Amino acid sequence: MSRYAMESILERWEPVIGLEVHAQLKTRTKIFCGCPTNFGGEPNTHVCPVCLGHPGTLPVLNQSAVKMAIATGLGLHCTVTTESVFARKNYFYPDLPKGYQISQFDKPICTEGWLEIVLPERTFRAGIERVHMEEDAGKNLHDAQTGLSQVDFNRTGVPLVEIVGKPDLHSAEEAMAYLKELRNILRYLDVCDGNLEEGSFRCDANVSIRPSGTEPLGTRVEIKNINSFRNVGRALGYEIRRQARALESGDAIVLETRLFDADTGQTQSMRSKEESADYRYFPDPDLLPLRLDQTIIEEVRSTLPPLPEDVRSRFNEQYGLRPYDIAVLTDEKDLALFYEEIVTSGADALAASKWVQTEVLGRLSGDKLTVSDCPVPPERIARLLTHQSEGRITGKMAKDIFEKMWREDADPDKEVEQIGGVISDDADLRRICGEIATQFPDETAQFLAGKTKVLGFLMGQLMRQTKGKADPKKASKLLRETLEAIGTEGK
Numbered sequence: 278m279s280r281y282a283m284e285s286i287l288e289r290w291e292p293v294i295g296l297e298v299h300a301q302l303k304t305r306t307k308i309f310c311g312c313p314t315n316f317g318g319e320p321n322t323h324v325c326p327v328c329l330g331h332p333g334t335l336p337v338l339n340q341s342a343v344k345m346a347i348a349t350g351l352g353l354h355c356t357v358t359t360e361s362v363f364a365r366k367n368y369f370y371p372d373l374p375k376g377y378q379i380s381q382f383d384k385p386i387c388t389e390g391w392l393e394i395v396l397p398e399r400t401f402r403a404g405i406e407r408v409h410m411e412e413d414a415g416k417n418l419h420d421a422q423t424g425l426s427q428v429d430f431n432r433t434g435v436p437l438v439e440i441v442g443k444p445d446l447h448s449a450e451e452a453m454a455y456l457k458e459l460r461n462i463l464r465y466l467d468v469c470d471g472n473l474e475e476g477s478f479r480c481d482a483n484v485s486i487r488p489s490g491t492e493p494l495g496t497r498v499e500i501k502n503i504n505s506f507r508n509v510g511r512a513l514g515y516e517i518r519r520q521a522r523a524l525e526s527g528d529a530i531v532l533e534t535r536l537f538d539a540d541t542g543q544t545q546s547m548r549s550k551e552e553s554a555d556y557r558y559f560p561d562p563d564l565l566p567l568r569l570d571q572t573i574i575e576e577v578r579s580t581l582p583p584l585p586e587d588v589r590s591r592f593n594e595q596y597g598l599r600p601y602d603i604a605v606l607t608d609e610k611d612l613a614l615f616y617e618e619i620v621t622s623g624a625d626a627l628a629a630s631k632w633v634q635t636e637v638l639g640r641l642s643g644d645k646l647t648v649s650d651c652p653v654p655p656e657r658i659a660r661l662l663t664h665q666s667e668g669r670i671t672g673k674m675a676k677d678i679f680e681k682m683w684r685e686d687a688d689p690d691k692e693v694e695q696i697g698g699v700i701s702d703d704a705d706l707r708r709i710c711g712e713i714a715t716q717f718p719d720e721t722a723q724f725l726a727g728k729t730k731v732l733g734f735l736m737g738q739l740m741r742q743t744k745g746k747a748d749p750k751k752a753s754k755l756l757r758e759t760l761e762a763i764g765t766e767g768k
Contacts, residue, residue, distance in 0.1 A: 283514060283517070283518070286517060286518060286521045287448070287489075288489065289488070289489060289521070289525075290486040290487065290488060290489060290517070290520075290521050290524075291447060291486065291487055291488070291489045291490075291491075292446075292447050292448060292484060292485075292486050292513070292517050293444045293446075293447065293484070293485050293486070293487060293494055293495070293497075294444060294446035294447065294448075294451070294452050294482060294483065294484050294513065295441075295442050295443060295444035295445075295446070295482075295483045295497075296442045296446070296452060296455060296456065296480055296481070296482055296483070297439060297440070297441050297442070297480070297481045297482075297483070298439070298440045298442070298456070298459060298478065298479065298480050298481075299413075299437050299438075299439050299478075299479045299480075299481075300349070300437065300438050300439075300440065300463055300468070300469040300471075300477070300478055300479075301314070301413065301435055301436070301437055301469055301470075301476070301477035301478070302341075302342050302345045302346070302436040302437065302438060302468055302469060303345065303467065303468055303469060303470060304339055304341045304342050304345065304436055305341075306339060307328055307339065307412070307434035307435055307436065308336075308338070308339045308342050308379075308410070308412050308434055308435070308436035308437075309327060309328065309336030309337060309338060309339065309379065309412065309434055310325050310327035310328050310336070310337070310434060311325070312324060312325050312327075312328055312434065314435050314436070316472075316475045316477075318431055320418075320427070320429040320430075320431060321429060321430050321431060322431065323431040324430050324431065324433065327434070328374075328412075328430070328433050328434030329374050329430060329433070330374045330375030330376075335563050336379065336561075336563055336564060338363075338564065338567070339436060342410065342436040343386075343410070343567065343569075344573075344577050345436075345438075345466075345468040346386050346387070346408065346410050346438050347386070347387070347569070347573070347574060347577045348466050348468055348577050348580075348581060349387070349408055349438050349440070349463065349466065349468055350386065350387025350390065350408045351574075351577065351578055351581060352462050352463075352465070352466045352581065352584055353387070353390035353391070353392055353405050353408065353440070353459075353462065354390040354391050354392070354405075355387035355388060355389060355390030355405060355407075355408055356387065356388050356389055356390075357386065357387050357569065357574050358384065358385070358386060358387065358388060358569070359568060359569050359570075359571070360384065360566050360567065360568050360569070361381055361384045361385055361386040361409075361410075361566070361567045361569075362381065362382075362383070362384040362560050362566045362567070363379055363380070363381055363410075363560070363561045363564040363567070364379075364380055364381060364382040364383075364558045364559060364560055364561055365377040365378070365379060365380075365558065365559055365560075365561050366378045366379075366380045366382070366411075366556045366558055367556055367557045367558075368555075368556055370414070371415075371417060371426070371428050372414045372415035372416060372417050372428050372430070372433070373414050373415070373433075374415070374430060374433060378411060378412060378414060379411060379412050379561055379564070380409065380410075380411035380412070380439075381409035381410055381411065382409075382553070382558040383558075384566075385407045385408060385409035385410075386408060386409055386410055386567065386569075387407065387408035387409070388406070388407050388408075389404075389405070389406070389407075390404070390405035390408070391403060391404050391405055392405065392455070392458055392459060392462060393458070393586050394451065394454050394455055394458055395454070395458070395589070395600075395604070396450070396451070396454055402445075403442060403443065403445040403446060403451075403455050404442065404443030404445050405440060405441070405442055405443065406441045406442065406443050407440075407441045408438050408439070408440050408441075409438065409439055409441075410436065410437070410438055411437050411438075411439060412433070412434045412435065412436065412437065413432050413433065413434065413435040413436075413437050414432070414433060415428050415429055415430040415431070415432055415433040416428070416429045416431075416432050416476075432476075438468075438469075440459065442455065444483070444494070448513075449509070449510040449511075449513040449514050449517070450510070452482065452509055452510070452513055453506050453507075453509050453510050456480060456506055456509060457506060457608075458585065460478055461585045461607075461608065461609075461610075462584055462585060463478070464609070464610055465582055465583075465584050465585055465588075465610045466581065466582065466584070467582070467610075473504055473505055473506075474504075476504075479503075479504070480503050480509060481499055481500065481501050481503070482499070482500045482503060482509065482512065482513060482516075483497045483498070483499050483500075484497065484498055484500065484513055484516050484517065484520075485497040485498065485520070485530070486517060486520045486521060486524070495520070495524075495530060496529070496530040496531070496532050497532065497550075498516060498520070498530065498531075498532070498533055498534075498535055498544075498550075499533070499534045499535070499550055500512050500513070500516060500534075500535050500536075500537055500544055501534060501535070501536055501537070501547065502536045502537050502538075503537050504539070508537060508539055511537070511539075511542050512537040512544060515537075515542055515543055515544055516535070516544050519544065531546075531549070532549065532550045533546055533547070533548065533549050533550050534547045534548050534549070534550050535547055582610075585607050588607050588613050589603050589604075589607050592606065592607065592613075595626075596620065596626035596627075596630070597626065597627070598626065598627070598630055602630045602634065605634055605638075606630060606633065606634070609648060611647070611648040611649050612633070612638075612648045615633070615637075615648050615651065615655055616629060616630065616633050616655075618655035618656070618659075619632075619633065619655040619656075619658050619659045619662070620659075622655060622656045622658075622659035622660075623659045623660070623663055624658070624659040624662040624663060624666075625662065625666055628662050628665070628666060629658070629659070629662060632658065632662060636676065636679055637651065637653075637658070640683055652682075652683055652686070653679070653682045653683055657682060657688070657689055658679075660689045660690060661675055661678060661679060661682070661689040662675070664689060664690075664693045668699055668701065668748065669693055669699060670693055670696065670699055671699055671745055671746065671747070671748065671749055672749070673740070673745040674696060674699070674745050674746065677745070678692045678693070678696075696746070697746070699746055699747070699748050700743055700746045700747045700748065700752075701747075701748040701751055703751075703755065706747060706748070706751060706752050706755045707755055707759060709739060709742065709743060709747070709752075710739065710752070710755050710756045710758075710759035710760075711759055712742070713735055713738055713739050713742070713756065714735075714759055714760060714763055716738070717734075717735060717738065720734055720735055721735075721760060721763065724760050725760065725763070725764040732753075732756065732757065732760075735756060735760075736749075736752065736753055736756060739752055739756060740752075
């Protein structure tokens, strides 16, 4: 088993990975009819004769889906083609009511793009071969108890873009980073919600291995049924090890499609891999070629929001944040906007970064809320942090006030006024320090005997006595001076 540890394998073999991602576009209606696209309806209630492929029906292209596909291509630095063609992809499967899928083949809507992958040790660009539009299929539902299978056609005809990545990835870690960045871009563009659980962001992985240092590609295997970023890593890791074992044992790799089993962590053979000729593509006779005027492309370009790479660069240059903090704050568009609103409302950028990552994200996670559901608006957080930075309250007081803001919709200004602020007067603090030394003579003696760690205990007692109102830095300094003065007097 140790021979097939990943580190050892990568010394002998180089994985070559390309990802194909299906992203559901956030249109209200399906790509070729007026049925709704919302998730979770009763089976076969979001259907009509068009998406069910009844004879005599004709598809009508959804303009919003086209604009979202254009935005996707532009966001991935692709060239948007002025003429693309819808084709019929012919195959038989129970969830495909027409017996073919409307997709794009040799003339996709977008070609030749890239996205930037940021890893701890390096940053690189991964190529995008194409982005094309297509309709989704239905969903097969299998009942293990009865042995029966049923089909829900609600998803049939939902608009998708398929984003075909180039084989520029060479590890499971790179593949996971690619998927996370791609999902982030689509969410920033607001063209896909990226919900893996609901199937609106799905990934198939093509993987092969070749002897390290060589150029020719090995025989590739396609892996399906990967429903999380973690499982992408698990599936690729297993498949790379499986292929290495096979080749080093003298076996050949078969061109095939395999399914990933999340319970076992293994891939299993599903069927031989289809080639494009197997699908008998031909232009759909019911749909004219899609011709795009440059004006439409530029109109979509003008509406694009800042993308993750732009926001990361700005957070670095404008706010001086660390790479790790930038990665966390820009991981979700809503979180980046939330953080920046705190800063533009007057809070220090570094203090706001720390507060969002610890207090806000911690509470959102605990309450199972999203950033958009945060009960405390950014402007109020900014006022709270301003009170702390200007010395009117301590960090502990700020956290206590934030608790009330979170649970009771409290106003930070009124809470600070009611508390009375920080005790920072030197005379008051020296008096309190003297009282602490008197109340705890044993600990004072230990400190004077050189056991300085006890200072933490005495500071805790001081903060408890002042109900957290003492300026901690000044109090710590004055407490040490008070104790040292007692030692000097005793000599």
